[in-house]
Amino acid sequence: MVNKMVNxxxxxxxxxxxxxxxxxxxFILEHGYGPTIRWIGDHFxxxxxxxxxxxxASLERKGYLRRERGELRVAGAPTAFEARVRVPLAGIVPAGxxxxxxxxxxxxxxxxxxxxxxRRGNVFCIRVQGKSxxxxxxxxxxxxxxxxxxxxxxxxxxxxxxxxxxxxxKRLRRxxxxxxxxxxxxxxxxxxxxxxxxxxxxxxxLRKY
Numbered sequence: 001m002v003n004k005m006v007n008x009x010x011x012x013x014x015x016x017x018x019x020x021x022x023x024x025x026x027f028i029l030e031h032g033y034g035p036t037i038r039w040i041g042d043h044f045x046x047x048x049x050x051x052x053x054x055x056x057a058s059l060e061r062k063g064y065l066r067r068e069r070g071e072l073r074v075a076g077a078p079t080a081f082e083a084r085v086r087v088p089l090a091g092i093v094p095a096g097x098x099x100x101x102x103x104x105x106x107x108x109x110x111x112x113x114x115x116x117x118x119r120r121g122n123v124f125c126i127r128v129q130g131k132s133x134x135x136x137x138x139x140x141x142x143x144x145x146x147x148x149x150x151x152x153x154x155x156x157x158x159x160x161x162x163x164x165x166x167x168x169x170k171r172l173r174r175x176x177x178x179x180x181x182x183x184x185x186x187x188x189x190x191x192x193x194x195x196x197x198x199x200x201x202x203x204x205x206l207r208k209y
Contacts, residue, residue: 012062020044020055021064025074029112029206034072084110087145089125093159095138095169096130096188115145115204122148124200126159126169132183133157133169142207144169146200157202163195172198 013021023043027035035043041052056072059065066075089107109125116123128142136157138144152158154174160181161167170181173190182190 013059016044017055017058021059024059024065024072025112026115028072028074029115085113085116085120085123087111087116087123087125089127089143091126092129093126093144093167093169094130095128095133095140095183097168109143109206111145111204111206119147119203123203124148125206128169132185132188133171134185136171136184138169138184138202138205139207142205144202145204145206147203148200150198152198152201159199159202160193161197161199162193167199169202172196 020040023040024035027039037049037052037056040056041047041049044052046052056065060067060075063075066073086108087110089109111123111125124146126144126146128138128144129140131140133139138157146159152172154172156172157169158172159167159169160172168181170183173180173182178192179194179196180190180192181196
């Protein structure tokens with residue numbers, strides 16, 4: 001009976017409400033607390049706070065959200081949190097000086113299905129070691145989700161293998177025919193590379209406090 005009720009409620013959500021719910025769940029998962037009405041408005045380019053509030057109020061009425069001391073929380077574990085996908089844990093990747101990594105662990109992690117989407121079967125997870133990406137909110141010990149690919153755009157965060165076989169997590173920048181790996185920490189310096197093999201692009205971060 002509960003499952004039927006949840007399914008009925010989900011059918012009543014508008015596309016915009018579904019997008020807002022997903023964004024709120026993602027924000028809570030990453031930060032550990034709920035977003036503000038202003039953040040939601042900025043994220044979806046909705047200029048009117050009252051319009052954002054109406055969407056949020058609808059999600060509360062339909063049982064997806066609740067307020068706890070004025071802060072938005074996910075109510076009753078929606079199916080977006082219940083559905084899980086097992087993703088292989090590839091090993092440790094340094095976010096500092098490049099070095100040999102990808103110690104295959106043979107383990108896997110259960111990841112919320114909504115974080116994977118259509119990429120299912122093409123995603124892996126790494127554990128970060130080091131703080132060179134701290135200003136991109138990737139800290140030592142974080143688990144980072146990556147989509148397997150060898151083609152990425154300039155500006156994306158990637159895990160790449162250098163010509164000497166070492167592996168690192170950095171932001172990729174291409175300019176004037178040069179390939180540069182850029183840290184997100186002023187204590188580390190960008191460096192130019194040749195024959196870079198992109199192993200994956202960053203699509204998400206998992207963290208426990």
